[in-house]
Amino acid sequence: MNPSAPRLPFDPSSRSRLTRRDLGRFPDGSLFHAIGRAVCEAECLPRKELFEAWEVARRVRRRFRGGRIVDLACGHGLLAHILMLLDDTSPRAIAADIRIPISAAKIAEAMVRGWPRIEGRIERVERRIEEVDVGPEDLVVSVHACGTLTDRVIERAVAASARVAVLPCCQDVRLCATGGLEGWLDPVLAIDVERAMRLRLHGYTVRTELIPHAITEKNRLLLAEPAAR
Ligand SMILES: C[S@@+](CC[C@H](N)C(=O)[O-])C[C@H]1O[C@@H](n2cnc3c(N)ncnc32)[C@H](O)[C@@H]1O
Structure with a gap:
């Protein structure tokens, strides 16, 4: 990178691909910057996906440790x-x-x-959500499973009594349940509130968080685990 060139603002919501030209954006010794440099080397990832995945992962790990990770609609x-x-x-x-x-x-x-210890431990499969086996010790996660896909992710987790974390998007007021709350709440918010309440009805302890709005407007993170765990 030319050190005399003006540094343009680095918008974390950009869909531009991270490339080797961006390596200088991730200079320090933190894990996040190391991951940033690794994905720059891959030269294929839309920038916002790095920030979204990082912000979701760190919040999920504050609540949920261990278990097999089941990343559905993983991109x-x-x-x-x-x-x-x-x-x-x-x-x-x-x-x-x-x-x-x-x-x-x-x-x-x-x-x-970058991290040889994870070699052979992450399986990538072309499979529909419904075709992935989920067990009670699993940690089910999904970022931006569009519309009713998020509901199907939640259903899979609930059916297995597994922990779940979703960052929903593209809430569809025609297809997703609003729980009758749309008279008070913005219908898109009502859909996510209804999801949280549904998980509670299934005996889950629910936690709601936000990832930074500057990365995505679809920033509501819903985390839930069976209360009996
Ligand atoms: C908006 S993308 C999100 C991808 C990734 N999680 C991310 O955050 O970048 C939605 C993904 O859902 C996948 N998808 C759509 N229908 C699916 C289904 N029935 N089962 C599994 N994946 C599905 C699409 O192929 C796409 O990769």
Whole structure:
């Protein structure tokens, strides 16, 4: 990077791909910057996916340790990788998507190069959400599973009494339940509130958080675990 060039603001919500040109944006010794440098080397990841995955993963790991990670509708699968790095007591992870991007392999290679201890522990599979086995010790996660896909992720976790963390998006007021709350709440918010309440009805302890709005407007993080755990 030319040191005399003016530094443009680095918008974390940008969909531009991170490339080697961005390496200088991640200069320090922190884990986040190390991950940033790894994905820059892969030259395929939209910038916002790095920030989203990091912000979700660190909040999830504050609440939920261990367990097999089940990253549903995973896209590039970076979330599964970061969750493994943040807690090595998770033995393995499965990252499933109906259509895994070809470049997901580049992300996996870059992450394994940086952290060889995760080699062979994260399986990428082209599979529908409904086709992934989920067990009670698993940690089910999903970032931006569009519309009713988030509800299907929650259903899979509840059916297995597994812990779950979702960052919903594209709430569809025609297809997603609003719980009758749309008279008081913005319907999109009502859909997420109804999801939280549904999890409580299933005996889950629910926690709601936000990731920074500067990364995504779809920033509501819903974390839930069976109260009996
Ligand atoms: C908005 S993308 C999110 C990807 C990734 N989690 C992320 O945060 O970048 C939604 C993903 O859901 C996947 N998808 C759609 N329907 C699916 C299904 N029935 N089962 C599994 N994945 C599905 C798509 O292929 C896409 O990768």
